[in-house]
Amino acid sequence: MNPTLQALGVGVRLGRRDVLHAVSLGIGGGWTALVGPNGAGKSTLLRALAGLQPLAAGQVFLNPGAAAQPLDLHRTAPADRARVLAWLAQQGEVTGELTVRETVELGRIARLGLLGTPVAADRKAVDRAMTLTESLPWQHRRLHELSGGERQRVLLARVMATEAPMLLLDEPTTHLDAPHQVALARLFRRLTHDRSAPRAVLSVLHDLPIALQADRLLVLDAGTLQADGPPTDPAVQAALVRVFGGAIRIESDAQGRPRVALALDAT
Numbered sequence: 001m002n003p004t005l006q007a008l009g010v011g012v013r014l015g016r017r018d019v020l021h022a023v024s025l026g027i028g029g030g031w032t033a034l035v036g037p038n039g040a041g042k043s044t045l046l047r048a049l050a051g052l053q054p055l056a057a058g059q060v061f062l063n064p065g066a067a068a069q070p071l072d073l074h075r076t077a078p079a080d081r082a083r084v085l086a087w088l089a090q091q092g093e094v095t096g097e098l099t100v101r102e103t104v105e106l107g108r109i110a111r112l113g114l115l116g117t118p119v120a121a122d123r124k125a126v127d128r129a130m131t132l133t134e135s136l137p138w139q140h141r142r143l144h145e146l147s148g149g150e151r152q153r154v155l156l157a158r159v160m161a162t163e164a165p166m167l168l169l170d171e172p173t174t175h176l177d178a179p180h181q182v183a184l185a186r187l188f189r190r191l192t193h194d195r196s197a198p199r200a201v202l203s204v205l206h207d208l209p210i211a212l213q214a215d216r217l218l219v220l221d222a223g224t225l226q227a228d229g230p231p232t233d234p235a236v237q238a239a240l241v242r243v244f245g246g247a248i249r250i251e252s253d254a255q256g257r258p259r260v261a262l263a264l265d266a267t
């Protein structure tokens with residue numbers, strides 16, 4: 001069995017504000033896109049699901065798979081969480097003096113421990129992650145010498161190098177040009193539909209055309225889950241148009257698949 005995450009009635013308070021209200025959902029596989037307007041609570045929800053955000057209410061359970069018992073995520077040791085969950089922060093933290101390869105190698109620490117000696121399998125995972133994100137050619141350059149989009153691909157490679165079965169990614173398309181956004185959407189499809197080692201991807205996305213390629217959309221507004229289902233679900237599409245205040249339209253392409261357009265002519 002693949003690992004699963006289950007949020008039950010999750011509430012989060014930041015400062016004096018209730019930012020998430022009774023959010024319940026499960027993540028078990030496939031590619032899920034978390035969308036909603038600025039300030040909806042997407043990053044906060046992702047952090048809560050990663051065990052990084054204290055909860056005011058509710059619980060998050062992590063079932064690590066292989067017939068194990070579900071664990072209360074917020075009481076699980078960070079090293080145990082990190083073997084199952086890999087997280088990409090919204091403001092990708094950059095230690096600019098490290099080389100690209102050294103940065104991606106950091107992704108192996110959850111498996112190796114700080115003092116572990118990398119073996120051939122670790123080097124292979126690092127090479128594979130850089131190949132998947134097309135960052136291998138810069139492996140000996142320092143991070144501060146790269147452009148924003150190049151750096152983002154290195155940070156994604158670090159997440160891929162963990163080989164964690166669940167990837168929680170906050171705005172992974174930030175700074176990426178159109179070809180690399182498309183490549184990332186294809187990569188998510190490949191990773192989540194890989195028969196031998198399928199991974200679950202949950203990504204916060206502002207790019208709605210990319211988000212509509214996901215298997216499932218979570219639509220969040222003002223800290224409340226408004227819809228949860230495939231992009232073809234009319235209730236999901238109606239929630240999208242509503243939470244973005246009519247600034248978008250959902251249309252169908254020639255094959256009947258939904259696509260999104262900005263409602264530039266709306267009054």
Ligand SMILES: Nc1ncnc2c1ncn2[C@@H]1O[C@H](COP(=O)(O)OP(=O)(O)OP(=O)(O)O)[C@@H](O)[C@H]1O
Pocket residue numbers: 014015016017019036037038039040041042043044045
């Ligand atoms: N430390 C804090 N204290 C109080 N309120 C906060 C704090 N941090 C964030 N918030 C508020 O919590 C709400 C949710 O923030 P969050 O970053 O989760 O939203 P988001 O949906 O990811 O937004 P964006 O699309 O702009 O990245 C926002 O209204 C924000 O102003």
